[in-house]
Amino acid sequence: MTELLPQPGLGFTLLTYILMVAVLVVVHEGGHYLAGRMFGIKIDAFAVGFGRELFGWNDKRGTRWKVNLVPLGGYVKFTGDMNEASQPSPEVLALPAAERADLFVSKPLWQRAIVVAAGPAINFAFAILILAGFYMALGHPLTPPVVSMVQPGSAAAKAGIVAGDRIVSIDGEAIGRFEDIVNTVMISTGEPMRVVIARGGSDKILTIVPAMVKSNDGFGNISRHGQLGIARGDKVIERVNPFEAVGYGISDTISITGSIASTLKQVVTGQRSLDELGGPLKTGQVTGQQASLGVLAFIAFMAFFSINLGFINLLPIPMLDGGHLVLYAVEAIRRQPIGARVQELAFMSGFAALMTLMAVLTWNDLGSVGVWDRLSGWLS
Incomplete structure (x- = not known):
C-alpha cells in the first residue's frame, strides 16, 4: 500500500x-x-x-x-x-x-x-x-501524442491501439500533445469516445470506452476518472518566449474552463454524482495540502x-x-x-x-x- x-x-x-x-x-x-x-x-x-x-x-x-x-x-x-x-x-x-x-x-x-x-x-x-x-520560468510541456506502451487488457488495448500510434483527435477535438489526451480522458464518465489515430501514413477511427478508475492524490483524496491504459514517451519541455507563454496560458485557461463546464454538465445530467463536488471545507483542505507541497504548488x-x-x-x-x-x-x-x-x-x-x-x-x-x-x- x-x-x-x-x-x-x-x-x-x-x-x-x-x-x-x-x-x-x-x-x-x-x-x-x-x-x-x-x-x-x-x-x-x-x-x-x-x-x-x-x-x-x-x-x-x-x-x-x-x-x-x-x-x-x-x-x-x-x-x-x-x-x-x-x-x-x-x-x-x-x-x-x-x-x-x-x-x-x-x-x-x-x-x-x-x-x-x-x-x-x-x-x-x-x-x-x-x-x-x-x-x-519552467518551460511548456509539449510531449508528442504518441503511444509508447499499451497496458494489456486496458480500454486502449481492447479498442486496437498499439504502441507507435499517434492520437490525432478525441470526439472531434484536435490533440496537439500527450497532455491533451490526459486532460480529455480524465473528465470522462465512461461514455464511448471517437478517437482518430495516425498509423502507417493513414488515419484510422476507433471507438474507445474508457475504464472508470479511482485514484489517490497522495493525501487520501479519492477521485473518479477515465483511463485508457496508455503511456507517453519521454516528456518534452520546450522553452518559450513571453508571447508564446501568454498564448499557452490563454489556451490552458480555456481548456480548464471547458473541463469545469463539462464536469458541471455531467453533474446536472446525472452522469456524475453531486458527491464528487467539493464545497468550502474541501477546498480549504485541498488548499492546505497543495500549499504543503511548496510555494509553486500553492x-x-x-x-x-x-x-x-x-x-x-x-x-x-x-x-x-x-x-x-x-x-x-x-x-x-x-x-x-x-x-x-x-x-x-x-x-x-x-x-x-x-x-x-x-x-x-x-x-x-x-x-x-x-x-x-x-x-x-x-x-x-
Whole structure:
C-alpha cells in the first residue's frame, strides 16, 4: 500500500486558505473597482471580508478601503446602491439628474455590463498570467501524442491501439500533445469516445470506452476518472518566449474552463454524482495540502481556483455576476429597466439556490473528512 503524504495542520490549512481567498477577492473585486473607475463611477467602499470592520482608511476620492472580521469574501459598494441588485436608494432617486450622473445606476447599460463582467474577466486574466509565468520560468510541456506502451487488457488495448500510434483527435477535438489526451480522458464518465489515430501514413477511427478508475492524490483524496491504459514517451519541455507563454496560458485557461463546464454538465445530467463536488471545507483542505507541497504548488492551485471563481461567477444565477448580466440582457431586449419587485424576487431566489447548494456541498465535505462516520460510531 502506498504511504500517504503527511496532512498539514489545521492552523496552516486555515492560514493558506484565508490567504488564497483574500488574494482572489482583491483580484475579483479589483476588476469591478477598476472598471468602475474607468467610467468615473463613485465608489463608497472596497472591502476584504464581511462583518465588522477591523481596520481601514479613506483615499482622496472618498473610497473606504477596509478589512473586515470574516475574511472569506469581499465586495465593492458603489455609491447609491441599496442592495446586491444595485438598486438605488430612495434618497438617490430623489437627487437631481446632474448629481446622479456619476453613480453606477445612472450609467449606460453597456458600461454597467462591463463593470459587472470585469470581476470574472480579471480572474481569468490572473490565472493566465500565473500560467504564463510558470511556462516562462519552467518551460511548456509539449510531449508528442504518441503511444509508447499499451497496458494489456486496458480500454486502449481492447479498442486496437498499439504502441507507435499517434492520437490525432478525441470526439472531434484536435490533440496537439500527450497532455491533451490526459486532460480529455480524465473528465470522462465512461461514455464511448471517437478517437482518430495516425498509423502507417493513414488515419484510422476507433471507438474507445474508457475504464472508470479511482485514484489517490497522495493525501487520501479519492477521485473518479477515465483511463485508457496508455503511456507517453519521454516528456518534452520546450522553452518559450513571453508571447508564446501568454498564448499557452490563454489556451490552458480555456481548456480548464471547458473541463469545469463539462464536469458541471455531467453533474446536472446525472452522469456524475453531486458527491464528487467539493464545497468550502474541501477546498480549504485541498488548499492546505497543495500549499504543503511548496510555494509553486500553492500558486498553481490558486490559478486553478481563480478560473473556477471566474467561471462560477458567470453562471446565470441572480446574486452572481452572470445573473446581473442576464438581467441586463433582458433590459436591453425590453429597452427599459426590469421592475424593482422582479429584481428583488430574482435575487432572493438566487440567494436561496446558492445557500441550498452550499449546504449540500458542505454536507458532502463533512462526509469526506469522516465526520458522519465518526458521529455514527459514537451513536451506535
